[in-house]
Structure formats: C-alpha cells, structure tokens
Amino acid sequence: MVDAHQTFVIVGGGLAGAKAAETLRAEGFTGRVILVSDERDEPYERPPLSKGYLIGKEERDGVFVHDPAWYARAEIELRLGQPAVRLDPAAKAVVLGDGTRCHYDKLLLATGAEPRRLDIPGTGLAGxxxxxxxxxxxxxxxxxxxxxxxxxxxxxxxxxxxxxxxxxxxxxxxxxxxxxxxxxxxxxxxxxxxxxxxxxxxxxxxxxxxxxxxxxxxxxxxxxxxxxxxxxxxxxxxxxxxxxxxGAAPRTALAESAGLELAAPESGGGIAVDASLRTSDPDIFAAGDVAAATHPLFATRLRVEHWANALHGGPAAARAMLGREVRHDRVPYFFSDQYGVSLEYSGYAPPGAYEQVVVRGDAARREFLAFWLAPDGRVLAGMDAGGVGATAVIQRLVRSGGPVDPAALADPSVDLDTLTG
CATH class of the missing domain: 3.50.50.60 (FAD/NAD(P)-binding domain)
Known part of the structure; x- marks a missing residue:
C-alpha cells in the first residue's frame, strides 16, 4: 500500500526511468512514484529498434521493459503522452503539458536524447x-x-x-x-x-x-x-x-531552463552529475543518455548513450534517491549485431587517447579481440568480435589500470586473466 509521505517523480519513459521505478519498489520505497513520458507507449528498450525488431526477428511486444500490467501492480503512476514542459526546483514541482503540477521530494531526469537533424534542403520530403x-x-x-x-x-x-x-x-x-x-x-x-x-x-x-x-x-x-x-x-x-x-543530442532543455549545471558541449553535453548521479541540485538526479557523469575510472566526465548505461544507471540513481551510498563507476559497454556478427565493446578510447590497437585472433573471419592501449600500456578499451566470450576479462583489464605487454595481449596462448594484475 502506497502512502503519501514522499513522492518521487521520474521524467523519461525509457529503460533508465523504468528500471529506476522498479528499483525504488524493490528497495522498499512505499511513497508515490510518478513516471512521466511524452510517449504514449509504456517504457521500452531501444536496442531492438535497430536490431531484432527492425529485421523482423522480434515482435513489438518484446521491446517493452515490463508487462503493461506491472505498473499497476507496483503502484507506479504513469503519465503517458505528457511532456514535462517546465521544472520549478524552488517549488519542487514538474509542470506537464496539460498544466498538471507534479510535486516531488526527489526527482530523476531520464529524458534521454533525440536524433540530430540534417540542416540541409529537402529534409521535409516524404522518405x-x-x-x-x-x-x-x-x-x-x-x-x-x-x-x-x-x-x-x-x-x-x-x-x-x-x-x-x-x-x-x-x-x-x-x-x-x-x-x-x-x-x-x-x-x-x-x-x-x-x-x-x-x-x-x-x-x-x-x-x-x-x-x-x-x-x-x-x-x-x-x-x-x-x-x-x-x-x-x-x-x-x-x-x-x-x-x-x-548522432543524438541529450535532451537537456528542462534542466537548462531550471538552472542545473550542464556538461560542456565539447565533452558531449548532457546534465552534469557526480558519481552518485546527483545534479547540482541535491534533490534532482539524472541517469541514462542525458547524464554526463564524473567517471572515477577515466578521471573525466562521460556521457554514455548505450543500453547498459541506462540499465544500470537507472537503478543506481534510484538507490541514491533513497539515500544509499552510490558510486556509479561501471566500465562503459555497448553491443551490436551486424550480419550475425556479435560485437561487444567495453571501455573508453577516443582517437588521440590511445597509442596502438592490438588484435588477437582472426580479424578476417570476424572472430577476434581488439585492445586499445594508452602510451603507458594501460588497456583503455577492448572489443570482443564474433562471440569469443571475453567481455568480462576485458572489463577487468580496463579496471586494472596497469600496463600490459602488447605481445601477451596478441598471443592466443596467453590466458588473459593472468594479465589483469
């Protein structure tokens, strides 16, 4: 039974918002939980939109985070098809498109990102x-x-x-x-x-x-x-x-109009949050594609636009909203499937940050591992191509932070676990 001693509002109907709502209930929160989304569908996952659903191997019902009836059972109040148009931190309220004011004790912004538009003639054509x-x-x-x-x-x-x-x-x-x-x-x-x-x-x-x-x-x-x-x-x-x-641009208009700190555009933009996903307002948190978090492992602010970040960031933010000690420092991870070739990438190694790429396996057959090494020999990132099954050890290598011998990385006879330090 929900009581009204506290109200937590979540703005955003994607994976991060849905998993945050789920975590609040799983962690014993008995106050009101209101989830606001400008889409009319219940929260869904986005990877199938360019993978299984798009190619016809998954049905529409398979993209949703929860069964639609779950929200009623969990006593999550859905405000679907309602954009959040204004945030009033002083009054601790979110104003919806129909004029409704949702008062909150804690607020999570999981507003995601939106596609960047082509600024050229002809974009209004059908097709x-x-x-x-x-x-x-x-x-x-x-x-x-x-x-x-x-x-x-x-x-x-x-x-x-x-x-x-x-x-x-x-x-x-x-x-x-x-x-x-x-x-x-x-x-x-x-x-x-x-x-x-x-x-x-x-x-x-x-x-x-x-x-x-x-x-x-x-x-x-x-x-x-x-x-x-x-x-x-x-x-x-x-x-x-x-x-x-x-590409996609973080949906920061709500946060910006409310005066919340934003990350610099050159670092990807987004809402600036600390390692507990708290914004510059102590009662407002952000997670998922819109959040630019200070990452303890890479000593920089990162905005990660991938499924795993939403999957884990939503629950992390929910726990922080509940007053738990949170340090959201997971190794960035994303996956792709193209022509039946599975690809899993872990870490962060933009051009200019790494000195060399070491490949182990058969790249021509798309059954290989690749490692991006810093000038000091640290593994900044790694990719498992073809389902080699090495993602976990790649993440341990990234976390280890120590130099690794490139020859050992390239040698299939060397157990990668022996290199994690």
Missing part, C-alpha cells in the same frame, strides 16, 4: 527518416520491406552504430544501400581507423557502398518524394529513402 522511437522503427521496418521488394535504394547519412545496423537490416531485406560519412572509416570517433576499417570491409562484402570524406548538402525530390541526395564534393546518389543517422 526522410530518423530512428529513435518505436514509431520510427515501425515506419522504417515497413520502408525496408518495400525497398527490398522493389529493389529500392536507401541512403544513410552517418556510419555510426545506428547507421551500420540499419544498413545491415536493409541489406537483409534486399535493399540497395549507400552510406555517406564525413570521417575516413565507420565508427571513427569510437573505434578509430584501425578497427573502423574492418567494419567497412564487413559491409562492403555484403554490397553496401560507402562514400567517405563527404557530407550531404541537399536531398532532391519530385512530387514530394525523395529522388537523390547530393554531397559537398559534387556527387549525386540515387535514393528512394534517406535515413539521418548523424
């Missing part, structure tokens, strides 16, 4: 897509089916994780695919050129065409429909549909 929400994935699934049936052409702006996963899905349906990317390789800002080039090969072998070192400047059409896209080097690419996959 220009983004992929962030369930409704986007439903529409895109139908588009890919039609393109495959009609030998249509999809042009993707951006060779990041979303762009590559959709490219793989589109080829699975039989569509023609061109990817335009300003960097020299896919995933350049995450993996660097050494491993990014392996992804280019993986997709090129399956018929994806890449145009590196270029940006879209215009999408052209006829009768309101997409016909082609032009790039800044004068090329024109035929297309029936265009996907903008150029």
């Amino acid at each position: 220009v897509h983004h992929l962030r929400r369930l409704a986007h994935a439903e529409r895109l699934r139908g588009v890919l089916t039609a393109l495959g049936r009609d030998n249509g052409h999809l042009l993707i702006a951006g060779a990041g994780w979303i762009g590559l996963e959709v490219a793989a899905a589109a080829r699975g349906y039989g569509a023609e695919v061109t990817v335009v990317e300003p960097a020299p390789t896919p995933l350049y800002s995450v993996l660097g050129p050494e491993v990014g080039g392996l992804f280019a090969d993986l997709h090129a072998e399956r018929g994806v065409r890449f145009h590196f070192g270029a940006r879209l400047t215009e999408i052209t059409g006829q009768d309101g429909m997409v016909l082609a896209a032009r790039t800044d080097d004068g090329e024109e690419h035929p297309a029936h549909d265009v996907l903008a996959a150029i």
